[in-house]
Amino acid sequence: MPLPDCAIPTPALPLCSPTDAMQRVLRQLCEALLSEGCAQGVTTQDGRLCWHLGPTMFRAQGRCGAFSRYRLTQDSIEIARDHGWQPADLEDVLSSIDAPEAALAALRTDLTRTAELDDLNHQQIPRPPRRHQLGVAQMERALHEGHPYHPCYKARSGFSDTDHLRFGPEAGQRFRLIGLLFHHDLIQQNLPDDDFWSRELGQQEWNRIQGIAADQSIDLGTGGFALLPIHPWQWDQLAQDPLIPAWQSGGQLVMIGEIGDHYSATQSVRTLMNADQPQRAHVKTAMTMRNTSSLRTLIPETVAVAPVISDWLVKVIAADPLLQHDYPLTLLPEYAGIIAGRGTALEGHLAAIWRQSPASLGLADNQMMPFNALSLTEGDGQPLIAPWIATHGRDRWLAQLIETAVLPVWHLMVAHGIGLEAHGQNLILQHDNGWPTGIIARDFHDGVEYVAPLLSRPELCPDLAAIDPVFATAPLDRFHALACGDGLRELVMDTLFVFNLADLSDLMQRQFDLPESRFWQRLRARLDRYAADHGQAQRMAALAPFAPQIHAESLITRKIDPDRTGAYRHLIDNPLATAKDS
Template identity: 45%
Template sequence: MPLPLEKPDRSRDRVIRQLVAALLFEGIVEARESAYDGGTRFQWSLGGREFRCRGMAGPFGRIRIEAGSVEVLAGCGRWEDASLGEIVPLLPGTGISRGRLLGELEQTIAFCEWNHRNLPSRDRRRMSFVELEGALDEGHPYHPCYKARTGFSIADHAAYGPETGQAFRLVWLLVARKHLNQVLPDREDAFWKSELGEETWGEIRAKRQELGLSGEDFGFVPLHPWQWKDLNETLLGGWIAAGEAHNLGPLGDRYVATQSLRSLLNIDRPLAASIKLPLNVVNTSSRRTLEPHSVCTAPALSAWIADAVRGDPSFRDRYPLTILQEYAGIVADREGPLAGQVGAIWRENAEAALLAGEAIVPFNALMMVEADGKPFADEWIGRFGLMPWLNRLLEVAILPVWHLLVRHGIAVEAHGQNMLLVHRDGWPVRLILRDFHESVEFSPAFLHEPEKAPDFLSLNPVYRGAEPDQYYWTGNLDSLRELVMDTLFIYNLSEISHLIDIYYDLPESRFWRRVESLLATHAQEHGVQHRQTQLGHARPFMLTESLITRKLLALKPEYHHEVPNALAARTPERRRKP
């Protein structure tokens, strides 16, 4: 079922509106605004043609466009529904970038339409955590390429997309050790025996012996079956032919994809680790491989954050937080042509962290509307009352992430997929965070305990001589604020505030005043007003990442634009170019 104001059988309209909303939000097109029937009419010129739509600018200037309202002025002087083919070719960028964008948009529509035709309506409120991870098929609420999966065919989508819940085994490779880097929490044999179980571990060792290969010369690496298909006849083919790698075939437990596509959950042993594998698939903003430097850094990085949480009583008593550690990593050809395409990261199991009576849902489930036309959390809100439930949700969702930033100086990417809500019969209890290896930032001078940070120079030679902002560390506190506020506020909780406004008549301004009050109270209680001021979280305007601009221009790793800050008092809801 859809996000608020969406319909599952109108995927083309949703994609067009999310594209136009991003173009307006990021200032790629400059619209003229006028009042219209309680909302706003946006009208703009593009490539000599006139376009318009109806909607509103919400918190942080996020544009919400009314269904079916994106129109183009036809040659006859009549306004008609606008198509992707009329909008995309007129955008900035190159013919290559525009063509790529159009292809990703059309594939997003195709996969959404396939889902609508082939997947039955399901009662997601009664699903287990594993089932819900796959059933949250709405995708990114902002990025219009939210289901592009470039590289997947319809058959691949059916076999490996999380929505279908199809289970599959991993393909196992033997790879010459000279190509491998790995960090394991235990002796190698003990690690594999624990991760695979005795039966599979015995089977995989027997296959190595059949090939006449020794454990001293060759190590094991799992591969997503789609990735094996993609690489077998190209880059991996040379290794296979030269005897540098050997395919052992599909072995061991079965896995299903989560909503992030490349992170997999074990369904044969439900409390076993989840595993993250690279895919040469483009979805939303990036290719879903693994940053090669991050794979073996992941254990040190997440252990550092987990230690900071364990050492601060506030995370136990006031802002309960669980860190799912990424405790093992293996990567092949770290500096070579296959860098980031063959490897794996093992992550602690979320359900293994639950106490009696607790349950867990991905946080972005709270943004969704179910088949009965009511929000996912409607029963919970009815049980506890809107304001008690909402106030508790905001405390549980915001304060652990904010305390980690302001008190400890560690910024994490807290978007809807990386956050898990632990609850008791719908009452928010605590937060679980996951996925740190590519999405943590800190400034050494702002760390509460800088001596406890990982020794990055010893972890990977690539970190030696690296510039600030190239990897995890920065000299700019704005970068820390931007990472947290982008993910937690602008592209995450703004969806919750929108839903609450629509379905429960609570104005979004009240929602964000409550957030502002939480942050101010936290700073006062912990005596960190100065540190919070240094972060500049209450400035009238702030920079946020320009996701569609990057996709169109593709000349820099990141682009940014300025937006009004919903946490600044009486900020006009207008956008400005930086």
């Protein structure tokens, strides 16, 4: 049976105005609670969705879309009160959730702060009226919307208003990193060669830093001290941590002030792009800031192995003609990682990873678009991709998008047993005036997983334990190695479909007269043809991507039940299961 094409249509989501940021937070909170099965007694009455949170009843205009993603109409959420219906507010919903008070208090803070920072953007930061012609660097700043599913899409816990305007991507401010010199006993690093710093910083700046070190009788060579640049906000947060002055007084840490080029934040906030020389690396920094559901520090075990993971992917792609020609997959490899304080209370809080920048690929900036921009709507209510659809045609454009964006990631999973965390922020669409021509992937150190028995070239798989002994005894499913194909499928389908292309399929139903059922029917047909063309039917079936129900990550449940043991996941209906016969 196909997906229901529509109940009550939900309008496009324009950029929020200062008056409706809290309404967006409320809408996305209710959508997430419904999608993750946190509500009870979900029914349709009088053309509206109705549900209970505990004894309290709510209703709203909306529908249940692909992958059990609920889509509610903003400003339509009501609560049953005093024998009638009244507009609901955030506190009405929060007070009805059965969760520990501490978790609710933290959630309340993050939701409120999200609305405040969204409002602050509207008050302080002008935005372009149309964004489809912007380059990828400009788009990193112009994507004001944040996460389309998570209600804490701009929480940035720990940021003051000043911090937000200085270090958030939207304002596009430039700043320099803070240089820390750590004794080698506190450092774990993986650098490509001895010329790393002179190449990254420029010889003149590297000479200056070496001079500062020499003036303090510090050896920056092998066996002495090592340089770690960190985010200036992070230094402000950690400078008074007891470990920092202890290391300083013990002669194990020296802060040398601002170093290197100026940077500005990308949409992830913690990953920084070089504002002076864009072709130089993006630097992913550790930040003790919570956004959506995660603290934005770096997983300690993944920092030093980052270059090895990227090298592995490069080799796998180079050895596969299909990934070279038929389904080309371009990578932005991570090639250096440094972390300080392993095994201490600040583990993961002092780290950086260097990644090739989009500008280094030699493509025009306006031929690259962050993938999560495709489902957005402009302030005038028009989809960002509307000019592209008008130029190329809806059906041709969608078919080409599936060909260039889905099949490379899908082939890597099915044929090679390797999964990418392919959410919209990690993918960049290469295009020619909106016509999809390729896909660029990034962020691999903690976003690549594999199943050893499914690897097509097991001899290429790196021995991570040679870099960090923790990998020798780590159980499956803790880091990159998974126990079975279910986890691999869940990673790829969660990030590429459930919380990514499902937003595009919703947009195309609302704005381009393409029912979601037809969207997923077309994608399913192309995946079936891929398997038949390349003899991959058996391997694809083993991953069970077309099961009637699959698991998805429970993002809001992680916030309201933070002490749960086990995985945060819930069952959802899979539109690909029925798409073949629809």
